[in-house]
Amino acid sequence: MSHHDFMLQRQIELEIEMSGLGRDRYLTRVRKNFDKERGYDTDTGRSILESAIGPVASALSKFIDEVYTGRPGPRAVAAKLVKDMDPNVVSYLACRAILGRMMKPRAPVLMTLAVTVARAVELEARFTEFMRLDKDRFLWESKKLSDDGATERHKATVLTYAMGKHGIPWDRWSRTDMIHLGIKMVELFCENTGLAVIEQASEGGDKNAPRDQYLVHLTDRARAWIDQSVLGGEWLCPEYLPTLIPPKDWTGLSGGGYHTDLDRPLPFVRRGRREQLELLKQADLSRVIRGLNAIQRTPWQINGAILDVMQELAKSGEGIAGLVSGDSPMPDRPHDIDTNPDALREWKWAARDVYSANLQLRQDRLHQQTLLDLAVKFRPERAIYFPHNLDFRGRAYPVPLVLHPQGSDNVKALLRFAEGKPIGVDGARWLMIHGANTFGIDKVSFTERVAWVEENWRRIVRSARDPIGNRWWTEADKPWCFLAFCFEYRDWVDAGYGEDFVSHLPIALDGSCNGLQHFSAMLLDSVGGRAVNLIPSDKPQDIYQLVADRVMGQLRLVLSTEGNVAEKGRWAHEWLTMGIDRKITKRPVMVLPYGGTPRSCLKYVDEAVKAKFAAGYQHNLGDELKKAIGFLASLVWDSIGDVVIAAREAMGWLQKTARAVAKENLPMHWGTPSGFVGFQSYKDMRRRLIKTKIHGSIHQLINWEESDEIDVSKQATSISPNYVHSMDASAMILTVDELAASGMTDFAMIHDSYGTHACNTTRLAATLRSVFVGMYRQDPLNSLRDWIINTIAPASEIEVLPPKGDLNLNEVTRSDFFFA
16 A cells, blocks of 8 residues: 555544544444443443433433323423433433533533534434334435445435435424423433533623523533543544645535545535625635645644643643643631621632632633643644635634644644745744744844844753743743744754754744734725834834823823813823823724724723733722723723724725615625625524523523524624625735745745745745735725625715825835734
8 A cells, every 4th residue: 555545544534533433333332331231330430421321311211201290280392302212312412412512612501502412312313203204214224324434414414315305204393492402401411420510601700691691511520530531532523633634625615625525525615604605606716725725735743842841831730831720729718707797798709709710720621631632642643734714704714623723822832834944044034033023022123033032042042951940931922832933943053053954833924903904005094004014114113002102192181281180180190100001002902903892992991901900000099990991991992093094984984885785684795805705694683582491490591593684783893804804814815825826835824924934934025015015906995895886785875985095005015014
């Protein structure tokens, strides 16, 4: 067998494991065990799933018996749906669905989990009915599918089709019935396994969640088992994994990425609506497909040096460098808790906060362990790849979850390019700039960044030689990516600083406030454009600091006109004393192009100010604090408007346009410079109340159902972020397409952060600038207006575009800090 055939065979086996055939074999084994009436005790040698099935099946049988033994009251919906099914199978399906979802980083919402569980059970019920009504046909179809090696989901599709074709009736379960059954199965699971608990959201760590929302959390017992790595793992089916050979190229709207089509072919656009797919069929997607294929063909490998350090520090539970810490201790009970109601109340609140925080920590630790386990699994591979597809705006995302090149700092650091390339003439300079950037030295010129690395070279090398003993690297803004740089820099130093040194590290260039860069270019705004580095300067412009300086100016003006006796004057005096820095203005500015509002501005200013108080700043505002923060937020909002006038105007125009189109009950769609067609259709959601029992008492839960009406206000508020995301998606895809056409390989692309080998960074920097300029020379906003008038709404209903400014787009090609 050739090496290529051997690797293809390994890849197909991995995809079979991924898509669920392993679970089929496992279910057969579990059923055999039940036939032999083996006991299912919970000794730690068995997997969690095995221990859960027995108790839940017994409880389900008991529940059905109670409902059908003439007890007073209405017969339970849940019992009616599953009374004719094998309780062991229902239990297996429910436990597997619950545990599979519980392993994800955020605790699931009870309603969502209930529907997931009920869907799995309904499928089984449907085929039980098929078997009852036409046993021969069912067995023949099932055998044929098994002989073909079909996956679970494929079997479900074929058998459902066969039922329809041969007129075998099946009344689909209503969503309300499914919620009743799902909630009952989750309750039985929680009550009979001790592995999970249903908590009201306000007690489960999410203070902003609605009061009537329930979350499902793992218990101490489940966490202890998982910490001991008791899991056999067969039941824990990863949804999508990296591939061991280059992913299958995309050629159309489905079937790229994986080699076996899994349970169903991967879609080119995830969750794409039918109307958008029709538009895409008529579009020229050649550049989009070429760009996406080039991104997913990049070979990666696990950075073993980072993995070793991460495993060591994760074990300690100290929470170093952004890793998840161990549980916080519960507060001590006050000595007078029995006699002092105030002390009791305070202790209860403090204990609740710690409990909530620990629930979230548990979930986070589980996610972290999954990441480390995946890294260990793929560490021996010379190369791994990440299939990508697009969202409805055309943004490229990796399909695998948890471990992928678009992850957070620690995830990205675990990956490096599999193909090394000589660092070349100017690669070392880019390597050092990247090192300074990841530490947080990114507000100065390139020369100063290189100088910072040269000044700190001993500390950098020491960090690489003994990262556990020398923890200076943990002070970096992105500690794990900085540590990956330290290892690479150390190797370059050890190799004698030569141009032949083979580098594997992706060097990242990040756009500065990329959404505002796009809006400023759209309307040729030189004021906003200068603030976000579209115009050359000696050092990077920091828009967050520019807005902060403007707020300080406004505060001085208020103080000089009002004095510090009047209400606003007192507040201005307090904020001037505290000092307004970029930490206060960063979030409101950053989210502006993605739908920022005065309300979101107030929220972020409030959080930033309170973070300063938590760090020790003592204010003198007393009861006026809330009003004073509101006053400060309004100044921040006005100051942002002074710096980015055009962005506000472009956003306003987009919102009015989307509103006009939505009033015709039509979705919004638009062509982008890459050829992709963006599409936005948010429907009005109708509330339906469902009465159900949780913990023995009746609760009303809200079930949202989509109507046929377009949601006018959601269309208006969403168009700005969605449109600007479709523009950054185009810029990225066109940049990759152009570079790939010239023979360049290896791309680390994250929307507004572009990466490649050190030796190719200069080429990447030049190309991304020329692509951006070319895009805005075509005036996409004007094209959008023409498109809407020609295809959706008459010109009389669509406002004229805001006026253009005097920005010279050619300046972008000479601006060092546009992406830096």
